[in-house]
Amino acid sequence: MRPFPAYNIQPSLLLVFLILFVTLMTGGCNSIKGLTEDQGQKVQEAYLAYFNAMIAGDIPTLKKHLSRERIKELDAPEAGQMLAMVKGLYPTRSQITAVNVTGDTATISLSGQSQMGTVSGTVNLVKEDGIWKVSKESWEMKMGMQEAPPQAPLSGPGVTTPYDYHKVVGVWKGHEAGRTGDDWEFTFGENYELSVKAPDGQGYRAAAMVDMNLGVSGNSLMVLPGGAVFDMKMLEAPSDSIGKISLGSYKIMGDTLQLCGGAPGRMKRTSDFASTGGIRCFELRRISGPPAGYQPPPQPQAQPVGQPSSGPSPFSKQDPGVTGEAVIVKDGKTETFPIRTGFFSETRMAAPTRASVQFQAVAAEHSNARRIELILDATRTGAHYVDGKLWSDNFMGRDQIAVGERTAQGYTASFRWVNDGGQMFWPKTSCIIDVTSAYTGTPSSLFAGEIQNCQVHSAGIDYTISSVKFMMRGAPAR
Secondary structure, three states: OOOOOOOOOOHHHHHHHHHHHHHOOEEEEEEEOOOOOOHHHHHHHHHHHHHHHHHHOOHHHHHHOEOHHHHHHHHOOOHHHHHHHHHOOOOEEEEEEEEEEEOOEEEEEEEEEEOOEEEEEEEEEEEEOOEEEEEEEEEEEEEOOOOOOOOOOOOOOOEEEOOOHHHOOEEEEEEEOOOOOOOEEEEEOOOOEEEEEOOOOOEEEEEEEEEOOOOEEOOEEOOOOOOEEOEEEEEEOOOOOOOOEEOEEEEEEOOEEEEEEEOOOOOOOOOOOOOEOOEEEEEEEEEEOOOOOOOOOOOOEOOOOOOOOOOOOOOOOOOOOOEEEEEEEEOOEEEEEEEEOOOOOOOEOOOHHHEEEEEEOOOOOOOOOOEEEEEEOOOOOEEEEEEHHHHHHOHHHHHHOOOOOEOOOOEEEEEEEEOOOOOEEEEOOEEEEEEEEOOOOOOOOEEEEEEEEEEEEEOOEEEEEEEEEEEEEOOOOO
């Protein structure tokens, strides 16, 4: 098995992929200096649309923002595989420092920091049929390699094997979060070795492990709700990843498995099932079980975070004393989403001044179905202001964003729409959550409100949520 997929792709396209992967270390190119309001803004918007499509791995949209000459580069059959491989590893922010427009040509200057040093870039655009298109990119880098974070061995204090690993031994197939199909294959070996085949048949290997010393945030470990820590030490991978650890987690639900992992060496975990910000997540279905006669080795295992080690699990159950729903009108279609409570939901009311509430479409248990999620001070009635750009730009650090602070527009809050499969949409600009009945924490509590005319956006896709009317009666246990 080769360490990782090798592609025969046109050199200029490959260069663009690699440059973006290495240099755009900090997110959506959203800091602008020295732009003219009319000409520069349109050029900037064209480049940002191109950049977002690149991150999303959306080739049809990407082609809309490339010059005629550049479009030819995306006709290679391997282009989609390359985008799929690197999109989840994109860093998140660079800075546009200048935009210069001369007739039907324009130049964007960028700067930023990568792990290899300071980078500066130039993007050339041309106007075709009255629309700005990206025609060329070039980047320069001042080398300054930083020492990689230390990696843990497969033994030592806090290092063990994944919880219930014996339940996943076998072959699984599935798709990346936000996508469809069964184009990825994961084989969990009885010797704690994981092999992965990408859609083109190539792959890599890793040792399954758990290191409780890594990725700790606020004295806790971030894992999928109801899941357990699942880390991987890379054995076969690109040369700069071999020996590094990918921090992650997995959740076993019968013959369905959700697995998330970060870029090797990236010492951060997440509790969201979404491929974003250097995290890649997969939903898999069992194809075959362990070999005949397989006996799990008697080794200590890491326990699932927040879950008892034995006995019946109540975590998948809804809170019996809580009812509620959200009636949503999206793009002219009306749906009713029941409230989701319990361990596997995002609904958390224990700290009501920073409450989170989830309403989700009716679907199979544990499915990643479409839903809405709110974070707000549930004890206050009135307007709660959602700054879409703030939340989308700081997705990985959202726990640090203040909620419930009084502003001229209302109390600070969050709202997002999540598509089937996990793609997340925040307000394109801003939205208002109007809380009409505050949460009191009693069994008879009625928490209710509405949202009007909220446009949400993700990777070049817009939805119009013209109305949301939500209510929750009762007090969740969590």
